Amino acid sequence: AIWMTQSPSLLSASTGDRVTISCRMSQGISSYLAWYQQKPGKAPELLIYAASTLQSGVPSRFSGSGSGTDFTLTISCLQSEDFATYYCQQYYSFPPIFGGGTKVEIK
Amino acid sequence: EVQLVQSGAEVKKPGESLKISCKGSGYSFTSYWIGWVRQMPGKGLEWMGIIYPGDSDTRYSPSFQGQVTISADKSISTAYLQWSSLKASDTAMYYCARPKEPTTAALLDYWGQGTLVTVSS
Numbered sequence: 001a002i003w004m005t006q007s008p009s010l011l012s013a014s015t016g017d018r019v020t021i022s023c024r025m026s027q028g029i030s031s032y033l034a035w036y037q038q039k040p041g042k043a044p045e046l047l048i049y050a051a052s053t054l055q056s057g058v059p060s061r062f063s064g065s066g067s068g069t070d071f072t073l074t075i076s077c078l079q080s081e082d083f084a085t086y087y088c089q090q091y092y093s094f095p096p097i098f099g100g101g102t103k104v105e106i107k
Numbered sequence: 108e109v110q111l112v113q114s115g116a117e118v119k120k121p122g123e124s125l126k127i128s129c130k131g132s133g134y135s136f137t138s139y140w141i142g143w144v145r146q147m148p149g150k151g152l153e154w155m156g157i158i159y160p161g162d163s164d165t166r167y168s169p170s171f172q173g174q175v176t177i178s179a180d181k182s183i184s185t186a187y188l189q190w191s192s193l194k195a196s197d198t199a200m201y202y203c204a205r206p207k208e209p210t211t212a213a214l215l216d217y218w219g220q221g222t223l224v225t226v227s228s
Binding site for chain 2: 043098101
């Protein structure tokens with residue numbers, strides 16, 4: 001099975017900041033990586049898939065990069081509605097596990 | 108409009124059985140996998156398993172194999188997650204979700220609202 005390490009688990013930031021979240025795989029997964037956003041009390045929402053493709057309707061301040069084993073989610077200019085928890089997920093092989101999550105909180 | 112509507116919250120005692128549901132609408136139910144994801148209180152997302160309602164092909168994450176049963180009734184466009192004997196550790200929010208495309212079973216695009224299962228004596 002593939003293992004993944006998502007970091008940091010907690011990120012304190014201010015509105016307007018540029019933030020970066022990392023996801024590292026135990027083996028290469030090409031670009032079969034997705035990022036989800038989850039707000040308290042809500043179901044997760046797909047943000048990015050194929051490592052860097054923005055889901056329809058997702059603001060362009062979100063971007064994804066990477067391939068193989070190292071991936072990054074970047075929010076270029078943090079907005080108030082972006083304070084949430086973010087999860088990476090590999091869908092290269094079964095089981096398609098999620099990362100441990102990164103909570104982005106207000107500094 | 109694609110929608111997944113899950114059954115309501117449940118409160119059960121340890122040892123009891125339970126079956127929760129997820130009804131799909133707005134798309135061809137038999138053409139897309141349906142996945143189940145667990146979220147324990149204050150914790151992250153865990154992939155449980157998926158089912159293809161067209162032929163009932165089912166895959167379980169090793170962590171959940173033998174612990175739950177995933178099924179579907181395509182005649183009523185509904186997927187199910189069931190337990191034969193609940194434990195307190197099954198207390199969690201359970202989400203069903205549909206992938207973005209028929210060929211990418213694990214890339215979840217549409218999510219149900221979640222079903223909260225509480226197991227307590």
